[in-house]
Amino acid sequence: MIKKGLYDVIIAGSGPAGSTAATLLAQYGYRVLMLDKGKHPRFHIGESMLPMTAPIMQRLKIDWTENNLPKGGAAFIDEKQGRRSFFPFQGKYKTFQVDRSVFDKCLFENAIKQGVIAHQQEKVVNINCHDDKVIIDTDKISYQARYFIDASGRNAIMGNKKKSITKLKNLGKFALYQHYQLNDNPITAALFSSGNIEILLTELGWFWCIPLTKKRLSVGLVIQKQPPINLKGLNLFNHSLKASPRLNELLRNSKLLSNLKLEVDFSYLNKQRYGRRYACCGDAAGFLDPVFSSGFFFAVKTAQMIADQLHLGLKENREGDINLHDATDKLYQTGFQSMYLMIERFYCSNLVENLFFEAERAPHIKEEIVALLAGDLWTENNSFQQGLLSGRSHKM
């Protein structure tokens, strides 16, 4: 049986991308159904937020200043060389470190409060886009709608269906991570009061240290090179951890809160992000290595772009137009490509060594790097970004 005519838009996935797209479309007055194969609250990695997420939270009517740890900025640290470079988020650039299981649930419940119908534990299994409608099959029933949004995260329903997922090479290969309850002492107190994310450079890749409320710390090791040592999993994680004086100092007398988790092959682009009566947002459109914490921001930003453009299409009965998202997708590509180029240079051209550690000597470049790290990717006057996009290199 097909349930017809009940919904304008059906969305697969109720992570940050799905909940954002759903809420904005409901605000415009559309009938929206959001389906998720899982159930909130659920664990999700990705706790460090970018400042340019704030205007989108405002549109969603989410007050994220409560229950989250203010993030002072991003510190890049080379312990071997004793070098540190800090990029502060202040003034207009305010942001937070969040507990994703709690925050994603909050976005989900907020969507429902604003009129979205949501079904959990219902998996989307197939999509058929026609000229005049789209049919969405789940493991329970089939629905008909005017439009389908794929916000299924790294499951990338449409990308896999269309075989349009391309791996991005030369970025991080896999990540191992754990959560800790830290001990109360002046060193940990300083970290929690700054709220900084710390990126510790190691021989094989880098560690993230993300302080969370209630004195918890998220620690992840991202490996880019094939380890020369014959270690895997927990042994590799512990071996790298022991080599870091900063982590030894932070984790002294700490308590482990979770088992080691692993994420692999996380950098890719979906080359076919929209088509007739469908569009992909968030990780379903593409995901970059987490070094600059851009995933959540791109998720809600792409969701916002798609919702706003789709509103124009639905209003004028143009949602079947195959080119509906041409312009917004171009805009998305500028931001995604800028972040990609920064990350690629981080791994392949000593960006941190040559530029980040030298940035103190060139305040205007430092300001431009802060803007990009904040997710301020669509301004006209960022010469550092223009240099990245045109392939020029910067000298201090």
Ligand SMILES: Cc1cc2nc3c(=O)[nH]c(=O)nc-3n(C[C@H](O)[C@H](O)[C@H](O)COP(=O)(O)OP(=O)(O)OC[C@H]3O[C@@H](n4cnc5c(N)ncnc54)[C@H](O)[C@@H]3O)c2cc1C
């Ligand atoms: C190692 C690592 C570290 C990261 N660190 C950060 C960080 O510090 N900061 C940051 O901003 N980002 C980080 N990220 C990325 C960030 O977490 C993601 O980019 C973000 O969660 C994307 O949101 P989303 O809504 O697109 O997908 P998700 O949050 O993954 O949500 C997708 C939803 O779709 C549902 N779903 C999947 N398939 C189906 C289906 N067939 N039917 C119905 N529902 C379905 C899932 O259950 C899920 O709820 C990190 C990622 C990795 C891998």
